Amino acid sequence: MSSEIAIKVENLSKCYQIYDQPRDRLKQFIIPRTQRILGLQPKQYYREFWALSDISFEIKKGETVGVIGRNGSGKSTLLQMICGTLSPTAGSITTLGRIAALLELGAGFNQEFTGRENVYMNASVLGLSNNEIDTRFDEIAAFADIGEFIEQPVKTYSSGMYARLAFSIAINVDPEILIVDEALAVGDTRFVAKCMRRIKDIQARGASILFVSHDVGSVRTLCERAIWLDKGSLVEQGDVFPVTGRFTEYMFSDEKSEQDALHDVLTDLYKEPPLQADATLTGGQATADSSTTATSSASIQAPAEYLPALDARPVTHWGSHKGIILTATIRDEQGAAKDIFAWGEALNILVEVNVPKDISREHLSVAFSIKDLKGTDLIVSTTHDFEFRRLPDKERFGVSFELTNPLVTGKYLLVAAVENRQHRDIHYYEYVEGAHYFASLANERLFGLFQPSIEQQILV
Template structure:
C-alpha cells in the first residue's frame, strides 16, 4: 500500500499514564528524582505506570470505513485522541493525511461561553476555513443542527441533545477528508441519529475516510468495512467487521462466564451449595464451573479451530446440533417466494439436567442487517402477559443427554435477498431477557434465499408491508 493510499497509519503506538496515589507523591516525583541525580543517587519513582494502549498497529485507506470496538476501558477514546492530535503517544508514530473532523466527547471543541454561532466560526477556523467559506456553509450547518434560536444562546445552556446536534452539523458540513465519530451520537434522538447515519453514508460514498466507535454492533456492521478490536489497551485483531464483531461477542461471553464462575466460587465458600442454595444457584454453580474447565481445556489445545468452531461460542451445557429450513410440506428447502410458509427447526442437545431455557434465532440479510430476532422466551412473555394457561417453554425441565427440537414457523414476507440464520440456546435466570447466559451461539447456522416473482407479485425493499392502493 503506497503512502498516497493511506489516510490513517498507526505504527507501534503505546500510551502510558503516570498514576499517583496522592498529591504528596506527585510533589515528591517533581522534586526528589532531580535531587537524587544531583547527588549521584539512582532516582526513585513515586508513581505507577498505566498503559492505556500497548503496541497498536493498523492502517485505514482513503475512503475506507473502519470501526473500533471494545469494552469500556479498552482504550478506544485514548486512541481517537491520539489520532486527532489532542494527545501525544508515549511511543510509536501516527500518520494522517487529510483534514480531520472529530466528534469525540460531548461538547469537545466548543467554548461554553460562546454562542452556537460563535462556536461554528471558531470550529471552522480551527479546521482551516476562511470566514467567507464558513459564511457560505452557515445556512447548511444551521439547517442540519435544527436548534432554531438557540444558536444565539451560549453553548453552556444547551442540553446534551442540542450540543451533539450542533457539533455533528459543524463537523460534517465543513467537508472533512477524515471523519472520526465516537459515542457522542448515542445521546441524540432517533430521528436525528437517522439523519446522522444518512449523512455519514453520503460522506463515505463521496470518498471521506471514516473512523467510527460505537457499542451498537449493528451500526458498526452496517457502516464499516473493517474493524479493530481492543481489550484492556491491547489490539486483539483487525479484519472484516462481521468477523471482528463475532470475536467481540465471544470475548464478552468469556468475561461474563468468568464473572459468574467467580460468583459461584464465592457462594460455595460461604455455604454448602448442595444443601442451602436454591436450585437456580445449583445450576449456576454447575454450569459456570463446567464452563471454566472447558475454557481451560481449550487453552491447552493448540489445534487450529475449524470454521464452524470460529462461528460459535457458549458455555457448552446445551448445544445447537443443527438448524434446518423446511417448506410447508416439511421438506428441506433453501428457496422461497413471498407468501410461502417457512419452518425453521432448531435441533438441540442437553448435556446436563437444566431448565429455564430459551431457544431463539436471528435473521440477517447478506448486507449484515438484522431483519428479525425471536425465541421461545418471547412467546412465553406474551403468554404470561395475557395470563394464559398455555404451556411455557421456559418452565420445561430437561435431563442430561436429552435431545429435542423447536420449530419456529412464519409466513415469508421478506424481499428478495440471501438470508442467514443465527441460532442460540440460552439460560434465562429470569423470564424476561434481563439475566441471560449463552449456552451455545451459532453464526451461519443455515441460509435461505427469497426470490420475488415479478409477474405475479412484485414489491421492493426488505419486507412486504402488503400495501393496498385505492382511489
C-alpha cells in the first residue's frame, strides 16, 4: 500500500447468519457436520444477510471523508471492520496509523469502572503508556467537563456524559486516523460546537478522518469527499457536494419507489441534460417597493434572446414536478443577470415559474437560498415567510426578492425551489441547487461568512 494512503478497502463484504428460531442455531452446528460425514448434501438452517457487499475505496493521509446513507445501509458495520472489532466475510482492509474511534456511546467502557479508570483503560488500548495518560489526564477531564462524575462509575452517567468522555479520550491520543460514528448526535449545542472545533484542529494536524453523520450540513462542513452506501452497496463516492446533493435528492424522492428514485439519481449522475427555459417567458424588472414581489408573465417584456436559462450544471435537481421553474437568476439594479457582484450592491433574485392549474395555491411557496460551495445555507427566503403572500392563480408568473449583497469575497450558488408548505415536512414540487453560480467581491477586508451594513458609534 502506498505511504500516502491511510485506509484501503478492497472488495469488502460482510455476511450475517440469520436464524428464525433459537433451535436452528443448534441444528446448524450439528446436522450439516453429520450429513457431510455421511456423504450427504448438508442442509442450511439460516438465511444470509449481506450487510456489506463488495465495497472498495481508499482514503489518503490528511483526507476527511464522510460516510452517508440511510439507517441499515452498512455504515456502522463498515467502521467496525475498519477498527478491527468485526471480521470481514470477504475482502481486505489495510490501515496505516494509530486509529481512535467513537463507534457508539460507551463502546469499550466498563460499566463498573469510574470515569478515571475508563480513561486509563481506553487510552492504553489506543496505544498510550501510563506516563502519557498521566500527562494528558487533566486535559481529557477538562474537555469532557463532567466535573466530579469523573470519579463515579460510568453506569451512573447520562448518554451525554458518555459521549463527552468517549470523545475526549479519542481526540487526546493524537490519532492518525479518527473515526466518528454519529457521536455528535448526543450532547448540547455548546459541546457539539467544541467537538467540531477540535475535529478541525485534528484535520489541521494532518490526520485522516472518517465521519459518519445523518446531518448532510455537518458532512459538507467537515469533509472533502463522501462515500454513499445503500443497503450494503456502494452507490457513489467523490467530491462531497455533488455526492451529498444526490443523496439528498434520493431521500426526498418520496413520490416514487426506492428503485425508481435511485435509478433516476444515478441517471442524472452520468447524464445531466442542460435545463432550458421556455422561450416565451422573458426576463422582467422587479418592483422596487417590496422585498418580495410576484409578477405575471404579461408584465415581462425583455427580448427572448436575453432570457438566461437555468444553469446547465445544477448540483442537484429533483421534485415531483420538475420543469416548473423556468429561470432563476441574480440581477443588478438594471435587470442584468451577472456572475460577479460587489459587496453592498443591490441584488434582485428573480425566479420565474410555470405552475400547473391542478397545484393548489393555498400553501404554494416560491423560495430561494444562497449557499457557499460547501452547501451551507447562508441566506434563505420564501414567499411563505413573515406576512404570507398568496401566489397568483395564473400558471406563469415571476417572484422577485430584493436585498443588499452582504456576502464577503467568495464563490456562491443560488438555489431555487417551489414548495408546498401545508405541513411541517416541506414537499418540493421542484428544487434546483446550483441554478446560478456567481462570485461576490469586496474592496474591504471582511471577515466571517457575510457582512451586513452596520452603523458604528464611538461613545465617550
